[in-house]
Amino acid sequence: MELRLIQPGKPTQNGIIESFNGRVRDECLKEHWFSDIVHAMKTINNWRQYYNECRPHSSLNYQTPTEFAAGWRNRKL
Numbered sequence: 001m002e003l004r005l006i007q008p009g010k011p012t013q014n015g016i017i018e019s020f021n022g023r024v025r026d027e028c029l030k031e032h033w034f035s036d037i038v039h040a041m042k043t044i045n046n047w048r049q050y051y052n053e054c055r056p057h058s059s060l061n062y063q064t065p066t067e068f069a070a071g072w073r074n075r076k077l
Helices: 011-027 037-054 065-076
Strands: none
Touching: 011 037, 037 065
16 A cells, blocks of 8 residues: 655645535635534534535435435335
8 A cells, every 4th residue: 555645735636625625614614603612513513414414416416415325225126
């Protein structure tokens, strides 16, 4: 196994992570003022659950991950 690091100043080498980091920043962190660490953790967790479970994804034909998984399971049966 070989460890490969992204070169400094080359964020395009890992576009998926850079895209996700931008979404977190724009859709969550810039939208809220956090009063303490507990409030920040709850808000970020709620956003993460929404992002991963409720929000329609373009890569899934604009379905939520739950809808996509249910449809996939029905086709496999």
